[in-house]
Amino acid sequence: MNGFVTYFTRILDYAHFFQILTIAFAVVFVLSPIKHGGKDYAIAAVKVLTVCAVCIIVESFLFFLTTLIGGFVNGIIFPVTYLTVILLYTCFFCKYEIKLKIISASLLFASVVMVTECIKNFAFLLPANGTVIAVAVIFISLLNLLTVFVFTKYNLKRFISIPKTPVVLIMLVSVTAFITEFVYSGLLTNLFRGYQKVTLVYTAISGTVLYIFILAFYLMFYSVLEGNARIAQLQLQEKLMRTDADMMNVMQATMSDIRRMRHESQNRYAYMRILLDNGQYGELSAYLDSVAAEIVKSLPYVDCSNRTVANVLNLEKSKASANGIEMTAELNVPPVLPFDDVMLCSVFTNLIDNAIEACKRYSIAGEVKVTATVRGEYFYIVVTNPLPENADKEKLLEMNTVKENPIEHGYGKQIVRKVTETYDGMCSYSVEDGVFIAEIMLSLITGGV
Numbered sequence: 001m002n003g004f005v006t007y008f009t010r011i012l013d014y015a016h017f018f019q020i021l022t023i024a025f026a027v028v029f030v031l032s033p034i035k036h037g038g039k040d041y042a043i044a045a046v047k048v049l050t051v052c053a054v055c056i057i058v059e060s061f062l063f064f065l066t067t068l069i070g071g072f073v074n075g076i077i078f079p080v081t082y083l084t085v086i087l088l089y090t091c092f093f094c095k096y097e098i099k100l101k102i103i104s105a106s107l108l109f110a111s112v113v114m115v116t117e118c119i120k121n122f123a124f125l126l127p128a129n130g131t132v133i134a135v136a137v138i139f140i141s142l143l144n145l146l147t148v149f150v151f152t153k154y155n156l157k158r159f160i161s162i163p164k165t166p167v168v169l170i171m172l173v174s175v176t177a178f179i180t181e182f183v184y185s186g187l188l189t190n191l192f193r194g195y196q197k198v199t200l201v202y203t204a205i206s207g208t209v210l211y212i213f214i215l216a217f218y219l220m221f222y223s224v225l226e227g228n229a230r231i232a233q234l235q236l237q238e239k240l241m242r243t244d245a246d247m248m249n250v251m252q253a254t255m256s257d258i259r260r261m262r263h264e265s266q267n268r269y270a271y272m273r274i275l276l277d278n279g280q281y282g283e284l285s286a287y288l289d290s291v292a293a294e295i296v297k298s299l300p301y302v303d304c305s306n307r308t309v310a311n312v313l314n315l316e317k318s319k320a321s322a323n324g325i326e327m328t329a330e331l332n333v334p335p336v337l338p339f340d341d342v343m344l345c346s347v348f349t350n351l352i353d354n355a356i357e358a359c360k361r362y363s364i365a366g367e368v369k370v371t372a373t374v375r376g377e378y379f380y381i382v383v384t385n386p387l388p389e390n391a392d393k394e395k396l397l398e399m400n401t402v403k404e405n406p407i408e409h410g411y412g413k414q415i416v417r418k419v420t421e422t423y424d425g426m427c428s429y430s431v432e433d434g435v436f437i438a439e440i441m442l443s444l445i446t447g448g449v
Contacts (some may be wrong), residue, residue, distance in 0.1 A: 007063040012056065015134035015141075019120075022144035023112055024051035027086055030108050030151045031094040031101075047093070051085060058084050079113050086112075097418060099162045103221075104151065106174035111214050115143045118207020121200040143211070150215055154222040157422055158340075159229055161415065166221055173214060232342050304331040309372060312345050316352040320368055325359045327352070332373040338444060339379070343419045347381060350416055351438045355385035358436060362388045374444070378425065381440040393431045416440065 025048050028034075034044045062077040090105040123136035156162065268291060275284040302313040313329055320327040337344065348370075355368040366386030373380050420427045425442040 004060055004064050007060045011059070011063070013134065015137040017052075018138050019116055019141040019144075020052050020055045021048070022141045023082060023085075023116065024048045024055065026108060026112060026144045026148050027051050027089050029148045031086075031089055031096075031104055033152055033155060033157070051089065054088070055081055055085055078117055082112050082116070083109055095421065096157065097162075097414075097421065099164065099167050100156055102167050103156065103162070103170050106170050107214055107218055108147065108151070110174045110176070111147045111211060112144060114207045114211035114214065115140065115147070118203045119143065119211060121204040121207070124200055125197065125204065147215070150218065154219060156222060156225065159225045161228075161418070162225065170217075170221075173217065176210070229342065302329045302331070304329075304333045304372075305335040306333040306337060308337075308341050308344060309333050309348070312348045313352075313370060316349065316356075316370075320352075320356050323356060323360055325356055326367040327356075327370065328367055329370040329372070331371075334374060337379060339423060339442060343422065346415050347419050347440055347442075350413075351381070351383040351440070354438070355383050355436070358385050358387065362391065364388060375441075377443060377445050378441040379444055381442075383438045384435050387431065387434050387436050389434065391431075391434075 028044055028047045028051060032047075034040050058081045059077060062081060066077065086105050086109050090101055094101050094104070096104060120137055120140050123133050123140060126133055126136055272284060272287065275281075275287065302310055302317055304310045304313075309331065313327075313331075317327045317329075352368060352370060358364075359366060359368065364386050369382075369384045371380070371382040416427055419425075420440060420442065423442040424445075425440065427441075428439045430437045430439075
């Protein structure tokens with residue numbers, strides 16, 4: 001029980017509690033950014049207090065263990081506590097994809113350790129009493145809020161794809177932070193007790209340098225991803241410009257068809273009047289069907305009020321037609337959607353490409369159907385395609401690519417999931433009555449934030 005008594009009587013003072021509070025705040029707001037709204041802030045406050053309680057419980061338990069183990073372990077109680085809390089919160093509450101989880105949790109842990117275990121040592125170098133030192137510790141702990149600002153202001157969640165290589169480098173940064181604290185604890189508690197001031201200076205300065213490096217590395221990584229996103233945006237704009245040119249050619253051809261149909265309409269009306277007057281209703285019905293089919297065939301383009309959606313679907317329709325596949329679209333899309341154009345295009349192209357690929361693979365003479373509409377606070381997208389009777393349902397729902405180069409083409413499912421995560425939506429895949437169904441919902445409210 002001596003460990004518990006020591007912790008609650010000597011360690012958990014108001015300065016250390018404030019330090020724990022800033023760490024809890026950082027954990028909650030970095031690993032699960034809060035949306036705007038009173039209810040969301042209330043939930044966040046409960047989470048922060050819960051994380052604080054868990055920190056205190058873990059720390060007090062580790063202090064109890066030191067009475068049994070003692071020695072070198074005593075110096076790493078706090079970083080082990082922070083690591084435990086961050087890992088638990090990441091596993092149970094963080095909804096990021098795996099790579100973003102690793103990046104956020106690793107850099108958060110590294111920055112927290114540098115602030116609370118290294119930079120904090122500047123306070124102990126002050127030639128002052130305990131109260132002044134405690135106040136200095138509180139001010140230094142505010143750096144955790146700077147970490148929150150950087151991580152939330154420049155949130156990596158907005159990017160569709162995150163490379164794997166930087167994740168390894170970030171893990172190394174986190175490990176380096178832990179080793180630095182471990183070496184510091186070993187030097188201070190065992191080898192260089194007589195040189196405590198020198199050790200404090202060394203760790204405070206090295207911790208400051210590492211903390212600055214962590215934030216700089218994160219911002220540099222963000223800048224690289226933003227540059228890649230900007231390139232993707234330019235490529236999209238170029239693609240849309242090409243689509244506009246293609247649409248102009250389609251419109252010109254369509255206008256020619258419309259002028260031809262207008263010229264022929266008088267003869268058609270006259271012929272239909274003759275059939276009607278003669279009571280030849282069967283022939284009249286057949287003739288009307290043939291005229292309607294000709295009109296639909298003459299107007300093959302997809303039209304809706306949203307330029308981005310219309311252009312992308314027309315590109316996909318052209319792609320489907322080139323492969324002998326019919327694509328139909330039922331659209332009720334607002335002129336302006338609160339989504340990034342690159343992300344929106346990625347969703348449509350990946351879902352429709354998968355549907356076209358399935359029709360080609362199974363040589364099915366069916367149609368790819370696309371539905372896009374607004375349902376309440378969500379933008380709803382459904383893409384369906386027919387399947388053969390002997391299709392492997394379980395394998396299809398795994399959504400693994402079967403293209404010639406799976407390394408290059410295997411990211412469609414990840415991209416769609418990333419977009420739905422970004423806009424607090426959902427994606428689901430199912431097979432019903434021989435039809436593969438891909439359903440996507442994106443929050444219109446989140447998209448506008």
